[in-house]
Amino acid sequence: MISIENLVVSYKKDIYVIDVLNLEMQKGKIHGIVGLNGAGKTTLLRVIAGLKNPIRGTVKAFGETKFRKKIAFLETENFFYSYITGREYLSLFKNNDFNNDDWNTLFALPLDESIETYSSGMKKKLALLAVIRQNKPILILDEPFNGLDIESCGVLRMLLIQLKEKKTIIVTSHIIQTLTNLCDQIHYLEKGKISFSSESQEFDELEQNIFKTIENRHQTLINALSEKLQ
């Protein structure tokens, strides 16, 4: 279980990206984090992954504050070292039980080619294989579906559902439907706080609420601006 208490994160003085955030995420569930651009999703994930220090508050996993070794983290943008092959990249992550070729049948990547020849979707799949290869109890996946083709999205969804009994999985997305089809719990991040959390049976209501809020906020302006177009 991951437990976050009174978390405050800032990049600039007096501007808080995360502002007194409390959250508990149980093992055996897929947790979705949704929010507008700049809401603090990536920052929250980086703090959980131990890559950004908070000003205040604590993040604990399995009761410990030092748990970097238990995390596999997929970043939004996936960068690789030039002139190495997919197979060489995967071999950096130690796991003798993970057969690259067996797992690669799911994604059909040209593992012996230099990563520079990969498309952005292929790079995402390679980064996902690396995350799975690490076989850590906590998976943090920032926008894992971005750039994936429809089949790979399906494969990833099935895979995460299969893995959730053994792991704590956190996924972010800009697209709410991606999360409602996958997650057991969705947390809505707004202005640095979790404004509400929903269980799977409440997802329809959550979607409606989100769209209603957006409508209320922007419909009048959209109407006014559209009128000026031919």
Add this chain to the structure above:
Amino acid sequence: MIKSFLQIRLIQTKRIADQLGLPRAMLLIGLLVLAGFFLFYFAKDSAKATYVTIFFLGALLVLHLNRPDRFFLQTHFDRYKELFFAEYLVFGLPFAAAFLFYEHFLHTAVLIAGIIAILPLKLKLQQNTLNTALQRLLPDHCFEWKSGVRRSFFLIIPAWILGLSFSFLVGSIPVTMVFIGIIVTTFYERSEPLQMLLAFETKPELFLKQKAGNHLLVFMVLMLPLFLAFLVFHASLWYIPGIIFVVLTSILLYAIFTKYAFYIPNSKSGAAGFFQALGAAALFLPVLIPLLWLLTIRFYFKSIKQLNPYLHDFD
């Protein structure tokens, strides 16, 4: 077109100098003056001028084959080779001036002919798919070497084979060692992405120790046959490759620690680039070696500090 292109390069150089800050920029200017002095000193003698020409063209070849802006220039300019030529001519100008000063007209002609010969060379496509036994022999964690050997395969391997083949000539092995040494220092230009750093799951001290040890070992394996071949033909001069080897290993260690002293995930730091160029310059300006040793110690501790935010909670 060429004028505006060179102006852009000038602006870029100024920006890099701004990034470096005044003390480092002054140091750089001082080093360039010192390099100019040594260049004129070496160019005086015809035989030494030949070595200078070989070094210049070799270094230019490495630069040309690895330039990252090639695709951009090819797609945006029809006469991109003229741009390359103008740029290389500017680099070669001090060398040509030195040769002309001492009336080495043949060297000047070879220099210009060499630049023209390099222009059409392009090996990137083959390098992308290159998967030789050599790459497989390199340990998994030496990704800089896997990447670097793939990128510079057509320079390192022919140079290594030629060096061995002509080892009966006294200059062959030292030149080969220095040439390969320069290429190896370029392996550490770019910082790896964060996930690749985290994959090692070790504290900064241990990470640096393992990295330095493993990479020195790979470098020694590459250099040992050259060293032995030199001993076969010129045993009494054993100290020449010995000294070169010590200098090259110093520069290798320095390059590793410089990279991590300025580590920012997936980037190429201007300051790191400056200090790495200083390391390469030490091959030609031995007076810089003691400075390099001091900086190596400083950058070791700076690397620990720089890596700490990423690796601090690994046991």
